[in-house]
Amino acid sequence: MLGTTFVSFVLYTSFLFGLSQALHIQVRGRSSLSSNRVFRRESTSREIGGLTLDNTADVSYYAEILLGNQTFQVLIDTGSSDLWVAGEVSPSTDTGFNASIQYAANAVGGPVKEARLNLGGHIVEDQAFLQIPPDEANEEGTGILGLGPGSGSFIATQFGKIGGVTVLERIFQQNISAPPFMTILLGRTKDPTDFFTGSITVAEVLEEYHDILNVAKLNVTKVPDTLLDEQHHQILLDPDGIVGPDGKTIPFVTDVEGTENKKQATVVLDSGFTLPQVPRTVSDAIYSRFYGSEFVQIKGLGGVWIVPCEQEVNVTFSFAGKEYPIHPLDMTMHPSNVNLSDISTANGEMGCLGTFQPFTYDKGRTPSYDMVFGMAFMRNVYSLFNYGGYSGNTDEEGIGPYVQLLSITDRAEAHSDFVTARLGGIDTTGSRGLKKANNSGSGRTPMFLYIVAVVVVIAVLIAGAVLFVLRRRRRRRRLG
Known part of the structure; x- marks a missing residue:
């Protein structure tokens, strides 16, 4: 989820409030953690290396950390910056400071403490964290691990010393010779060919995806100095960088001031956000031309496109001239993944949710981003986040911060996966066409x-x- 001034909720959070809130990003963190057992039935198990992630129905990804003498399941989140857990941590030291994280619907708060942290073998002896009292919303033993830029940290603001900075900053500071980067790989449930749940690494890459070091370095776009607490992992999409299901580019004009090319979108990469958020014009261009598709309002979810579950949706994004196709299993999601009952389309077929959702919150008059690419996008790439410009360190070339994205979705394999998972192995995609466009493609x-x-x-x-x-x-x- 996005931090600071963003006011949306991660998908599973909406269920905690009786599906009464829109599927949004929160302000500097998530409002609460549900029992992660809600989606445990959908988890897969085979791993390929790094710190193992637990994929819960493609809705959230958890890592296991050791804080003090307790084990916590923490949601990995590149959209926030702080570590907090629900439950007593022992042994730990009370710093005498308190911190509160404000959200759109509520807030979490508690004492700032320090304890020994073990994150996949990376040890920090006195990591600062927020200790939250367990309750129905925040089950004991759960938490959030913020992996965003340190400028968005509430704890660092309240507890202004070395110990107060984020987990990754502490790790990088302890070993300045190590490259200051982290990688994330997210698995996909019900994928018939790839069975890993996901992993994260710090200062190293997964051997299977070593080629990520050779792809283009996408510079992180900087927010104004007066808005540093709103800095996120954000990069520029190519001009005309969205190719829709009809094979044509989707027109786009940025709302971000100062962007040199107005046809380039500023995109935030957020591993804690279930459904990507895009302008309504983009979601309409993606989903509206399928027979039976319909835009509806769902309580707790906001406005979303419903399309036939058997409809293969193909979209491609491009960064630095490189195409990144999105797996059709990531373009739509079955309602059961989010604890919703079956939904019918306008023509009576079983309906699935379009995952690229139109914005369900107001970005403000001067937004610093155009789109939020969450899990549904990030499952299609192996992502490397370099924190050089954030932590004070730089890589061997003096560059940073930047992002590298290695495409891991093969179009032919993805199509075969869709036929197996959604169509029972019988390819009927050729019988489904597109409705005529409402315009000639000129944007009129x-x-x-x-x-x-x-x-x-x-x-x-x-x-x-x-x-x-x-x-x-x-x-x-x-x-x-």
């Missing part, structure tokens, strides 16, 4: 076309009237 709206049609009709009528008058005058002259 149907209303514009209606106006043009009216103008043409009026012009024809005027021309006809003029011709009629001229003919009558000529006739009168001949009669005279």
